[in-house]
Amino acid sequence: MTNPELRVADAIREVSVAMQRAIADGYRSRMIDADDLIEVLLSIADRLDPPVPDTTNHVGCPCPDCGTADADRLIWIDDDFVRCDSCGTIFDPTDGGP
Ligand SMILES: [Zn+2]
Known part of the structure; x- marks a missing residue:
């Protein structure tokens, strides 16, 4: 059995390394604000307890x-086409279906 405190420590280390890399690569500023702090804390929580994808309202014709x-x-944009909010692709959900 793994020690839960070690898992917490590992999650904090992994997120810290990711943050340091993002700062070193210039993706993140060295100035942090409340939003950054919340993002870091949620990243740690997600590593310890990965969110379970909710598939109850999933459609049969994914993007x-x-x-x-x-x-x-x-999102339906007219009678024929759907726009994916995740990547912006617009597609015909009936195209290529059975
Ligand atoms: Zn998409």
Whole structure:
């Protein structure tokens, strides 16, 4: 059995390394604000307890580009086409179907 405190320590180390890399690569500023702090804390929580994808409102015709199947992220823009909120692809959900 793994020690839960070690898992917490590992999660904090992994997120810290990712943050340091992002700062070194110039993706992140050295100045942090409340939003950054919340993002870091949530990243640690996600490593310890990965969010379980909710598949209850998934559609049968996911986005052909990124695979998003969440009905809340696939928006009908007219009678024929759907826009994927995740990647912006517009597709015909009946195209290529059975
Ligand atoms: Zn998509």
